[in-house]
Amino acid sequence: MFRWSDRGAPDAAPDDRALAARNAATQAFLALDDEQRAAATAVDAAEELGSPRRLRESWAQVAALGDHATEAYLAATTDTPPGRATHTADERATAEIERAREAIRRFRSTHGRVLDEAAHLVTGLPAAVHEARVALVDARGAVEGSGVRSRRAQERLAEAERSAARLDSPGLRERRDAIARTLELAREARTLALDAPRTAATVRTSLTSVATRRSAAQTRTERIEPALSALRREFSERCSRDLEGAHERASACLAAADVAVAQARAFADAGDWDDAADRIAAARTELSRAESRADAVTERLAELRDVRADPARHAADVRFVVRDAQRLVVDRGLIDRFGPVLDAQSVRLQNAQERLTGAHPDYWFYLTELRGIRDRVRQAVEEVRAGAGR
Numbered sequence: 001m002f003r004w005s006d007r008g009a010p011d012a013a014p015d016d017r018a019l020a021a022r023n024a025a026t027q028a029f030l031a032l033d034d035e036q037r038a039a040a041t042a043v044d045a046a047e048e049l050g051s052p053r054r055l056r057e058s059w060a061q062v063a064a065l066g067d068h069a070t071e072a073y074l075a076a077t078t079d080t081p082p083g084r085a086t087h088t089a090d091e092r093a094t095a096e097i098e099r100a101r102e103a104i105r106r107f108r109s110t111h112g113r114v115l116d117e118a119a120h121l122v123t124g125l126p127a128a129v130h131e132a133r134v135a136l137v138d139a140r141g142a143v144e145g146s147g148v149r150s151r152r153a154q155e156r157l158a159e160a161e162r163s164a165a166r167l168d169s170p171g172l173r174e175r176r177d178a179i180a181r182t183l184e185l186a187r188e189a190r191t192l193a194l195d196a197p198r199t200a201a202t203v204r205t206s207l208t209s210v211a212t213r214r215s216a217a218q219t220r221t222e223r224i225e226p227a228l229s230a231l232r233r234e235f236s237e238r239c240s241r242d243l244e245g246a247h248e249r250a251s252a253c254l255a256a257a258d259v260a261v262a263q264a265r266a267f268a269d270a271g272d273w274d275d276a277a278d279r280i281a282a283a284r285t286e287l288s289r290a291e292s293r294a295d296a297v298t299e300r301l302a303e304l305r306d307v308r309a310d311p312a313r314h315a316a317d318v319r320f321v322v323r324d325a326q327r328l329v330v331d332r333g334l335i336d337r338f339g340p341v342l343d344a345q346s347v348r349l350q351n352a353q354e355r356l357t358g359a360h361p362d363y364w365f366y367l368t369e370l371r372g373i374r375d376r377v378r379q380a381v382e383e384v385r386a387g388a389g390r
Contacts, residue, residue, distance in 0.1 A: 021087035021094070022077065028097040029073045035104050036066040038119070045118035045172055046111075055111055062100075062107045069093070069100040122172070128179045129167050135186035136164050142193040150196035152274040156189035192274070200273045206280045207268065210261060210287070214254070217287045220294040221250045227297045235304055236360040243300060246293045253290035257283045304363045311366065315353055318370045322346055325377045325384075332384055341380050345373045 043059045073096070076089040108115055143150070143157045163185060166178035224247040231240040260283035267276035307314050322345050329338045352369040355362065 018082040018087040018090075021090035022082040025073055025077065025090040025094045025097070028094050028101070029070070032066060032069060032097045032101050032104075035101060036063065039104055039108060039115070041122065042115040042119040045122050046114050055114065058107065058111070062103045065100040065103045069096040072096040125172075125175060125179075129175070132164065132167060132179045132182040132186070135183050135190075136160055139186040139189040139193070142190040146193045146196050148196040148200045148273065149271045150192050150199070150274055151272050153189045153192035153196065156185050156192060160185035160189055196273060199277055200268075203264070203268050203273050203276045203280065206277070207261070207264060210257075210264075210280055210283050213284070213287055214257060214261070217254060217257075217290045217294070220291055220298075221247065221254060224250060224294050224297045227301045231297070231301050231304070235308075235364070236358075236362050238362050239304055239364040240297075240300065243297050246297050250290040250293040253286045253293065257286035257290070260286060300364070303367060307363050307367050311353070311356055311363070314367070314370055315349060318349055318373050319346075321374055321377050322349065325381050328381060328384055332387075334384060334387075338380050338384060342377065345377055348373055 039059070040063065043055060047056055073093040076086070076093040082090070139157050139160060143153045146153070160182050163178050163181040166174055167182065169175050169178060228240060228243060228246065231243070260279045264276045264279035264283065267273070267279060322342055326339070326342050329335055329342065348369065352366050352373075356366055
């Protein structure tokens with residue numbers, strides 16, 4: 001038996017239809033191979049990144065169609081030159097291939113977001129790794145070239161170096177995480193190194209300013225005991241009960257600030273400007289606490305003396321606020337909702353005034369009640385105006 005190419009048998013020679021069928025099958029097969037390979041790569045990447053299990057199960061069904069179509073193509077074309085008797089098999093193979101390609105397209109459409117993200121990560125991985133390595137080189141140059149030592153910059157650089165060792169990890173997720181971590185640490189190290197001279201200058205200035213503030217806080221703390229003494233002497237015990245021990249607490253804050261300043265100076269002398277800045281911040285926090293405790297006493301004395309001098313004036317101010325709110329409620333037609341609330345504040349004000357009796361009235365209760373009334377009225381007014389804005 002002879003092949004047509006050997007004998008040139010006219011009944012076996014390929015015609016245009018046979019050649020077209022074979023070419024169409026071959027082109028479809030090549031397209032299927034590219035599309036199935038790309039989708040499989042995206043599925044593998046998505047699965048490694050933590051995609052749901054159903055993605056792999058769905059892809060297995062689609063891949064089976066692609067494999068079946070490939071087998072059909074190979075069965076039709078392997079060792080079978082195109083001829084008049086082959087075009088039907090080639091066309092069937094092409095139809096199988098097109099069905100598989102359509103299944104792949106539907107699969108990609110259904111899972112497009114997950115697959116696109118995975119594919120984007122895979123294709124962009126080399127550039128991302130390069131970016132991370134460049135950032136690491138920049139950070140190393142900034143840290144080593146800085147004229148001022150920054151412990152934090154050195155620590156971040158060391159962490160970035162360790163993270164960069166995982167840039168060539170075999171796992172996609174590990175590489176992705178290593179890229180993100182290396183970039184973050186390297187950029188932070190570079191920023192800290194570049195900021196180190198400014199940080200050092202700020203620390204030097206702050207050490208002087210915090211010493212000045214420490215002296216002022218000491219002066220304010222020394223006013224606590226005289227102010228407490230005046231409170232006990234001029235007003236009832238209830239007016240200063242919550243302030244007892246204020247001097248001791250303020251003094252403890254000053255002592256803590258002194259420790260923090262001493263630590264800051266030691267860090268600065270060692271060139272550890274970041275820790276020095278942290279300790280200065282801690283000292284400022286303690287000084288703020290000392291100042292607050294001192295001010296609480298001296299301001300209490302001033303407030304109570306003021307209200308004692310003319311308690312009716314304070315009541316009149318609050319009464320005006322209540323009546324102004326009542327007019328607003330009437331104008332907005334909201335008497336049913338807010339009228340009882342504001343009437344209760346009027347009663348509360350009257351009761352507070354009536355409690356100002358005896359040789360040493362509780363002016364602190366009186367003052368806090370007036371503030372409470374103001375707060376409640378302000379809240380009601382805000383609710384009225386918010387309702388009008390809706």
